[in-house]
Amino acid sequence: MHIKMSGIHKAFGKNQVLTGVDFELKAGEVHALMGENGAGKSTLMNILTGLHRCDRGTIEVDGRKTTFSNPKDAERNGIAFIHQELNIWPDMTVLENLFVGKEPRTALGLLDVKKMRSLAERQFEKLNVLIPLDQEAGLCSVGQQQMIEIAKALMIQAEVIIMDEPTAALTEREIESLFDVIGRLKQEGVSIVYISHRMEEIFQICDRITVMRDGQTIDCKPIPETSMDEVVRKMVGRELTERFPQRHAHPGETVLEVKEITRAGVFEDVSFSVRSGEILGVAGLLGAGRTEIMRGIFGLLPLDSGEIWVNGQKTAIQTPRQAVNLGIGFITEDRKGEGLALDFTIRENVSLPSLRSFAPKGFIDQHSELAFVDMLIKRLMIKTESPETKAGHLSGGNQQKVVIAKWIGIGPRVLILDEPTRGIDIGAKREIYQLMNELTDRGVAIIMVSSELPEILGMSDRILVVREGRISGELSGQEATQEKIMALATGGQ
Structure with missing residues (x-):
């Protein structure tokens, strides 16, 4: 799936959030979207997935102008958004979470639990995920919950997955598993928008990077053609000479x-x-x-x-x-x-x-x-x-x-x-x-x-x-x- 967003404007009341943003996602790429908090990254993705309507601008999907009426409409068309605050129902089982709102049913209208279990097991096997399907989702680690969300996205046959700060609460081992999954998805032609503030991750797994600042697109480059210092400078509009300020501690009582x-x-x-x-x-x-x-x-x-x-x-x-x-x-x-x-x-x-x-x-x-x-x-x-x-x-x-x-x-x-x-x-x-x-x-x-x-x-x-x-x-x-x-x-x- 090829997505092109051009000249996107959006205001909430008097607050102009986006002013002419351009963003392009190619098929089978991992594309980093970076910018300071408040730069407009989430708003841009919410417009893509139909949560908000842009005031001006166009969205093209595979060369055709498109507007999604809501996130469910975007999902039906192969675009899934995994938010930083995961959409997990803690008191429901893992299996129930995977199919909530889209449960397969038998000819009699009853839940087809056998089909649900078969589809879930097949997807977990594909992702190399080992989570008991009958376990309450609230008992899963954040990393496991993240994998449940990815499995949900793939079960709707998503061609584009937007990941917002996916590693913010993961262990090193869980991050490695996530990166393995991202690598496999890329090989299968799935495109990923990767929103993160962890610079090392961006340069490890992404193909291109778009930098936003104050509601505008500042730059878009292939990862090999830029550097961490250049990305930081474009994000904040100034040099950050040191990542951590010097400390001169004088502990007391x-x-x-x-x-x-x-x-x-x-x-x-x-x-x-x-x-x-x-x-x-x-x-x-x-x-x-x-x-x-x-x-x-x-x-x-x-x-x-x-x-x-x-x-x-x-x-x-x-x-x-x-x-x-x-x-x-x-x-x-x-x-x-x-x-x-x-x-x-x-x-x-x-x-x-x-x-x-x-x-x-x-x-x-x-x-x-x-x-x-x-x-x-x-x-x-x-x-x-x-x-x-x-x-x-x-x-x-x-x-x-x-x-x-x-x-x-x-x-x-x-x-x-x-x-x-x-x-x-x-x-x-x-x-x-x-x-x-x-x-x-x-x-x-x-x-x-x-x-x-x-x-x-x-x-x-x-x-x-x-x-x-x-x-x-x-x-x-x-x-x-x-x-x-x-x-x-x-x-x-």
């Missing part, structure tokens, strides 16, 4: 100490401390228990035993409110499910944890609240027309900045960041890294959980490695390497 905390079957005898002005990186494979440990500290997951000490005093944190009152903020890895109220405005989201400070007499001082929110919007360079814009209307990177803003607003002593830069562009990542440096300069202790080893190595003063619910080792920032971290994470030497 211990702010948070956990002693032998345990949650049966999840993590066991976990002990560590973090000091003011320090970034403590937490590495490990997905499923090792990193996130669960942080949720236990913040009062989201009950502890069976162990102690938590804050500022030298033993505390009992049983709820997030108690953690917040002690000066602990937690930026969750699931920004849409837990970090934001998407139907609330930016103002409401940012001020939510700090409302008491704006209502000393029981009534909110709206002038003070708005001044506080405006200050944080400017400080974090959140791209928005107004503090009254709903959070759900922002790009992923700007949503992440809103989550960070709301926790900075409480004036935390300890800030836990769980996958703080997942799914956001390289320019926004550097802004968050600079903000982390500023916070530690002011004495904030930061715990950063990340699956990106370059990020762990580039920003951490010390590194803890978690393996199977236990701390398997600790490394200083100076001695740490990817090899050492992976050895500790996998039980190797």
Whole structure:
């Protein structure tokens, strides 16, 4: 399938999102679509698949002008969109998820379960996927869920698959499996639009790259004819001299100490401390228990035993409110499910944890609240027309900045960041890294959980490695390497 989008314009109200974008996808190619958050990548793909209508411009499929009325219409015509937030029904089985909305039926109108199972087994075998069809989809890893989505796309005989940040939550092994699948699909003539902020992946698996900036097409080139530095420069419109800003850490007193905390079957005898002005990186494979440990500290997951000490005093944190009152903020890895109220405005989201400070007499001082929110919007360079814009209307990177803003607003002593830069562009990542440096300069202790080893190595003063619910080792920032971290994470030497 050959797709050509020409002169695409799209505005939402007064906000001009796309201004004359051109994009071409050839049959059997893996085409990278890159740009900062808010550049218009997702909007362009939503127009292609019929979720939005463009204001001006044309779409040609195999040389014929085409407009899809909705995503289902696009699917019927062989174009599937696998979104970053996977469309999985957790309480349904894997088999049911594969056929939801398009179940084959017998002549009597009953579900043809035998045919469903046969088709699913054939597709999983083709993808080299080993997932029990009767297992609840919610019990599958994110990588397995990703493969379920790919299988769903292929079962509609998709000729074009759009993948939005497909590796954001995958392990290294799952990423390798995904790349093997992409290679096989390419050989079969399936075209793939690959949206990612992970530059290394783009140069590993893609054939061509289109760069967008501020709703416009900046460049389109074959991968061998460009470089990472050139792509970054075209994405952000300026040079980024360093991926990670320099750190000059001056750790102070211990702010948070956990002693032998345990949650049966999840993590066991976990002990560590973090000091003011320090970034403590937490590495490990997905499923090792990193996130669960942080949720236990913040009062989201009950502890069976162990102690938590804050500022030298033993505390009992049983709820997030108690953690917040002690000066602990937690930026969750699931920004849409837990970090934001998407139907609330930016103002409401940012001020939510700090409302008491704006209502000393029981009534909110709206002038003070708005001044506080405006200050944080400017400080974090959140791209928005107004503090009254709903959070759900922002790009992923700007949503992440809103989550960070709301926790900075409480004036935390300890800030836990769980996958703080997942799914956001390289320019926004550097802004968050600079903000982390500023916070530690002011004495904030930061715990950063990340699956990106370059990020762990580039920003951490010390590194803890978690393996199977236990701390398997600790490394200083100076001695740490990817090899050492992976050895500790996998039980190797």
